[in-house]
Amino acid sequence: MNAPPRASELGMMSCHVCRLVTAYVDDPHAHCPRCGNALHVRKRGSIGRAWALLAAAAIFYIPANLFPIMRTQSLSSKDDNTILSGIVELWRAGSPGLAVIVFTASIVVPMLKFIIMGYLLVSVQRSSGFVAKQRTRLYRFVELVGYWSMLDVFVVAILSALVHFKILSRVEPLPGVVYFGVVVVLTMLSAMSFDPRLIWDNRKSQ
Amino acid sequence: MHNAQELIVCEHCDSVYRRRTLARGEVADCVVCGAVLERHQWLGVDAQFALIVAAFIVFVIANVSPIVTLGLSGMTAATTLWGAVIAMWNDGAQVVAFLSAMTLFFFPLSQILIFGWVLWFARDGRRAPGFAQAMSALVRVKPWSMIEVFMLGTLVAVVKAHTYFDVVPGPGIWAFGFLTLLVTLFSSHDPRQLWDITREARA
Numbered sequence: 001m002n003a004p005p006r007a008s009e010l011g012m013m014s015c016h017v018c019r020l021v022t023a024y025v026d027d028p029h030a031h032c033p034r035c036g037n038a039l040h041v042r043k044r045g046s047i048g049r050a051w052a053l054l055a056a057a058a059i060f061y062i063p064a065n066l067f068p069i070m071r072t073q074s075l076s077s078k079d080d081n082t083i084l085s086g087i088v089e090l091w092r093a094g095s096p097g098l099a100v101i102v103f104t105a106s107i108v109v110p111m112l113k114f115i116i117m118g119y120l121l122v123s124v125q126r127s128s129g130f131v132a133k134q135r136t137r138l139y140r141f142v143e144l145v146g147y148w149s150m151l152d153v154f155v156v157a158i159l160s161a162l163v164h165f166k167i168l169s170r171v172e173p174l175p176g177v178v179y180f181g182v183v184v185v186l187t188m189l190s191a192m193s194f195d196p197r198l199i200w201d202n203r204k205s206q
Numbered sequence: 207m208h209n210a211q212e213l214i215v216c217e218h219c220d221s222v223y224r225r226r227t228l229a230r231g232e233v234a235d236c237v238v239c240g241a242v243l244e245r246h247q248w249l250g251v252d253a254q255f256a257l258i259v260a261a262f263i264v265f266v267i268a269n270v271s272p273i274v275t276l277g278l279s280g281m282t283a284a285t286t287l288w289g290a291v292i293a294m295w296n297d298g299a300q301v302v303a304f305l306s307a308m309t310l311f312f313f314p315l316s317q318i319l320i321f322g323w324v325l326w327f328a329r330d331g332r333r334a335p336g337f338a339q340a341m342s343a344l345v346r347v348k349p350w351s352m353i354e355v356f357m358l359g360t361l362v363a364v365v366k367a368h369t370y371f372d373v374v375p376g377p378g379i380w381a382f383g384f385l386t387l388l389v390t391l392f393s394s395h396d397p398r399q400l401w402d403i404t405r406e407a408r409a
Contacts, residue, residue, distance in 0.1 A: 003221070003237070007215045007221075010222060012215070013215075017346075018341060018401055019214065019217070020325075021214070034401065036339075093369050114324035133239050136218050152330075154310075154352075157291070157306055158361050160297055161283075162363070162367060164283050165281055173294055175298075192349065196217075196219065200239070201220075
């Protein structure tokens with residue numbers, strides 16, 4: 001079966017919000033005749049925005065991991081946990097399964113997002129024609145798993161609200177959790193700014 | 207030139223296809239990049255509206271009832287979703303409080319209300335007032351609704367607290383679990399199909 005034509009070759013474009021297919025118009029201020037949103041062939045400033053948001057996320061990622069995210073206080077002890085030490089504790093407390101889930105959501109997923117988004121942006125900028133289909137898959141993966149990194153943030157929120165037994169026992173959020181929440185939002189925004197159609201535009205070779 | 211309604215463009219690689227009617231359970235994939243073009247919409251508008259009403263009721267229950275109750279030597283403490291938001295705000299994590307309030311309350315609620323609004327009119331094939339804005343809002347809000355993540359977070363928090371406290375799950379946790387189920391059901395439905403099955407009301 002022959003590959004189907006691309007909209008750009010046929011002089012057509014599709015609304016990014018409602019998917020209506022229209023004839024190509026060379027007007028940056030054009031609006032979709034159906035839903036009224038701005039019409040454009042590719043997401044505007046896609047690569048610049050995606051890079052900027054990714055870089056900002058990478059900067060916030062450092063304090064997010066170095067600073068503790070949660071303080072557990074009781075009569076006899078005070079215990080500050082970072083993301084990593086919280087996972088180790090969960091493992092030792094006898095829930096290795098959950099420890100693996102939290103490790104995946106809080107460590108593996110953000111790292112993968114940085115690596116994949118960086119790779120996609122560099123390969124698009126070099127007009128690479130290498131494994132375009134697989135790169136599009138990688139993009140879908142990032143979109144799909146991105147928001148699960150909020151897991152640890154919500155865990156800290158619930159525990160802080162629950163464990164409020166005056167001096168006997170208390171859980172408090174610490175600055176690390178704020179940085180981490182910001183990292184998740186920034187990486188999500190970076191992935192949303194990226195336009196996967198760019199992977200298929202101006203490829204050097206097939 | 208084909209009628210534009212008959213064409214669909216892959217959102218990930220820009221390939222153009224002629225739309226065809228999908229059989230039950232069928233999914234149209236892009237042959238170039240493997241993205242999903244369209245899924246068969248196996249729930250009719252009435253069924254979707256019924257589910258949205260159910261989701262609204264469950265959402266209210268999930269928000270007013272305690273999620274979990276902790277016990278420590280005779281004392282108990284319970285929290286709701288809003289309890290968690292307020293605790294984060296008071297303990298110096300206002301950014302997290304704001305994020306949680308948006309992703310767990312305002313975005314899911316506006317999704318339910320807006321979808322319910324357009325579906326109510328779509329039952330007679332009509333477009334609701336503000337249809338275009340409502341449809342755009344649905345597309346924009348979708349990635350920021352994080353009920354499923356909160357559900358898993360609650361489970362992790364329960365296991366963590368279980369080491370030191372007596373944990374009693376509240377009705378809120380069941381409501382959130384049920385809501386997660388409903389969200390999953392809806393995720394296979396693209397609200398953009400409503401553009402095809404509704405018509406502008408004649409003035």
